[in-house]
Amino acid sequence: MDHIAVIGAGQAGATLVETLRKRGYEGRLSLWGAEPDLPYQRPPLSKGYLLDEMGRERLHLRPRSFYEERAVELHLGAPVAALDPAARTLTGPAGETAFDAAILATGSRANVLPARCTGGLTGHHVIRTLADIDALRPEVLPGRRMLVVGGGYIGLEAAAVARRIGLEVTLVELNMRLLSRVACAATADWFRALHRDHGVDIREGVGLDTLIGDGRIEGARLTDGTELAVDVVVAGIGARPDTALAGAAGLTIEDGVAVDEYGRTSAAGIWAAGDCCSFPWRGRRIRLESVPHAIHQAEVVAANVLGAEMPYEAKPWFWSDQYxxxxxxxxxxxxxxxxxxxxxxxxxxxxxxxxxxxxxxxxxxxxxxxxxxxxxxxxxxxxxxxxxxxxxxxxxxx
Incomplete structure (x- = not known):
């Protein structure tokens, strides 16, 4: 193969190019990322980076010299607009580029509050990218009032960091309890008590109806009619796989880009790894969002692109830091x-x-x-x- 293109410059994309070189691939290797930054760690964004305990360069998975020494072409701030599996071309900002194999590592996107809730006001945020946290940081100041929408792990982590900084925090969860989609009632009870001990006002079975303000947020009306004075809002309402490019290219989508146990998509020469794809596991199809999964699956898929025929055996594990x-x-x-x-x-x-x-x-x-x-x-x-x-x-x- 003369050219392997990796589309998506997150944890999976960075692991893919590193593994391809480790396994002896000597052809042209390109890494395409929509964001302008070098591939970086996401977990510290909402913790050490938001707390200003970790600088921007420490987030980078590898320095620029790492990619230069391995002759990896970096196309950062260069979103791929189209993918043509039949012609084996991708369309970037400078036009079409031919490839022999492409690996999708487009990750996932944070769900945002619906427009009917936000009313065009400013001051509401999500936590996913460096740009998201850069926009949030000036808003997170001691004494301000934050509303966190969503009682999953992202929402709870945001609440914990905000309390550490000294904000007043109210967290609302539309379901009847925290962590209802991901954990048992006993785990939810444990974390509810933890957050209340740290001063978080937790309200379950109630969600956000609409934000209130003139230009920017001044308050929020909840679904039970309660109105709160609010300075900043963080939405922790989950994420969805970024399948836009794959879907437009005609690839099979099943809660993510559908791949087989080797990482192959429904189109010859196109592979996928990481958060963006679903794969077979113990008789069913699943999709995982975690750093260990992104690394391990990317390593396996890179090997398979080079002919290894190695099935991916997922070993799901996750973590969350709160207080x-x-x-x-x-x-x-x-x-x-x-x-x-x-x-x-x-x-x-x-x-x-x-x-x-x-x-x-x-x-x-x-x-x-x-x-x-x-x-x-x-x-x-x-x-x-x-x-x-x-x-x-x-x-x-x-």
């Missing part, structure tokens, strides 16, 4: 029918379907997380009574 708490999650909890609580170094919740361990939420309990992760990856399940008994050494569950 002095590190939440670590192993596995996927879909289909659980029982949650077993264990008190050890911290607190952990173990999800079972019958006798099968599906997932573990570990709050400040790294040992429980590591044991749970090893069990899940090995396809083994511990005795539930032993899990619940804190006097049973955690390692014995292995």
């Amino acid at each position: 002095d708490v590190k939440l670590q999650i192993a596995g996927l909890n879909e289909g659980f029918d029982e949650v077993v609580t264990r008190d050890g170094e911290g607190r952990s919740h173990w999800y079972f379907a019958g006798d099968t361990l599906l997932a573990v939420d570990a709050m400040n309990d790294p040992r429980a997380y590591m044991v749970g992760k090893r069990l899940i990856e090995a396809g083994r399940s511990p005795d539930r009574a032993a899990v619940a008994d804190g006097s049973v050494p955690i390692k014995s569950l292995l």
Whole structure:
């Protein structure tokens, strides 16, 4: 192959070009990113970077010299407008470029508040990109009043950082409890208590109706009719895979760009990796949004583009940092029918379907997380009574 084009310059895109060179690919290699910055870490954006504890250059995954030394063409601030799988061309700002293989790593986009809620006012934000955080930083000042819309992990992390800075924070969640889509009631209860202990006004079963103001936000009306004085709003209402380019090119879309176990899309010569794609896993199709997944899948897909024929075996794990708490999650909890609580170094919740361990939420309990992760990856399940008994050494569950 004379030219491999990687479209998307996030974690997956950066890993793809690095892995292709590591595996001996010596042809032309280009990396196309819509944002003007070098590929960077996203998790610190809403934490260290927003808190001004981490500079911009520290966010970069690699310095520019890394790409130059490996002869990776960087096309940054250069969104790809079109992809033609039949002709094997992409259209960038300077026109068409031919390729032999293209790998989509376009990631996901934050969901934004609907226009009927915002009314054209300024002062509402999302948390996804460097530009998002650069726009938010001047707004996050001690004593100001923030409304966080959404009680998932992004919303909770935003609330935690805002309280650290000294803002008054109200968080609204339209569903009847926090984390309703991603965690059990016990985990939600634990985090609700944590945030209330830190002064967050949490309101569940109520959402945002409309923002109020003249030009910029001055308040918010909630779905229960309550009106709040508000200076800044952060929406943490999830993300969606960025499939616009793939969809326009006629690729199959199934909750993301559909790929097989090797990373191939429905079009010959086009591959995908990371947040933007869905893939087969244990008899169903899933899509994951996490740094470990983006790295691991990108490594596998890069190998397969070069002929490895290596199936991707996802090992889902995630984390969230809130105040002095590190939440670590192993596995996927879909289909659980029982949650077993264990008190050890911290607190952990173990999800079972019958006798099968599906997932573990570990709050400040790294040992429980590591044991749970090893069990899940090995396809083994511990005795539930032993899990619940804190006097049973955690390692014995292995």
